[in-house]
């Protein structure tokens with residue numbers, strides 16, 4: 001029976017069995033959901049298909065959301081990628097993540113991974129890395145299961161909800177999952193996966209959840225683009241051999257403690273931060289009267 005309560009345990013299991021974190025996660029899921037390997041792989045294949053469709057729709061989207069706050073930015077970023085300071089790969093990831101998030105804002109079909117608010121980060125990171133590395137579908141599915149294993153532990157030991165732990169819990173978790181998947185796609189070790197998760201989350205600790213008018217649009221949509229890039233840097237650092245001084249499970253504990261101590265005004269209540277700016281309040285009044 002496969003069991004793990006921390007990322008350290010997940011890493012140790014992968015090392016003991018000389019396999020990936022993704023394979024351990026799949027085994028865990030199989031044993032706990034009594035699902036067949038074939039069906040689980042099919043489900044994940046379907047998730048990956050939906051993720052890719054949402055990226056395609058997003059980077060071609062010119063429609064505004066009902067509120068008029070978001071829409072049409074992903075295509076601008078995508079079209080700018082050849083002249084960008086940061087380069088084609090980074091801008092493609094940013095455009096893809098913003099695009100998926102724009103699809104979410106117009107009630108389109110996305111995979112909430114781990115949540116709808118952070119839905120662009122993991123797909124954008126995986127697709128960008130897989131295109132660069134020419135990964136096979138089997139490797140992509142393994143990377144998705146790797147991300148899922150990380151998300152499982154964070155959900156159990158901290159939170160993945162902005163309403164509970166601030167945006168660090170939502171976009172922070174997505175960053176950790178995306179960084180883990182990219183290390184996996186880049187041929188990194190289970191230890192490097194752990195360091196990438198720690199590095200990605202550490203740099204987002206304390207991030208407020210302060211959506212304007214309570215809509216998952218501002219700052220959420222563009223934040224998905226920033227965080228996708230952020231997770232790529234964490235993955236690259238880990239693949240380069242950089243280690244997190246604070247072990248990954250302690251980083252998750254810190255995230256949980258910070259989440260509990262954040263004021264409720266920055267936990268998706270739209271009663272603080274950007275939501276309370278003069279412009280934020282004016283938007284809220286315009287949208288809701």
Ligand code: SF4
Pocket residue numbers: 117118161162163166167168170171208209210211215216217219220223268
């Ligand atoms: S700011 Fe809040 S609603 Fe927006 S993505 Fe972050 S956690 Fe989700």
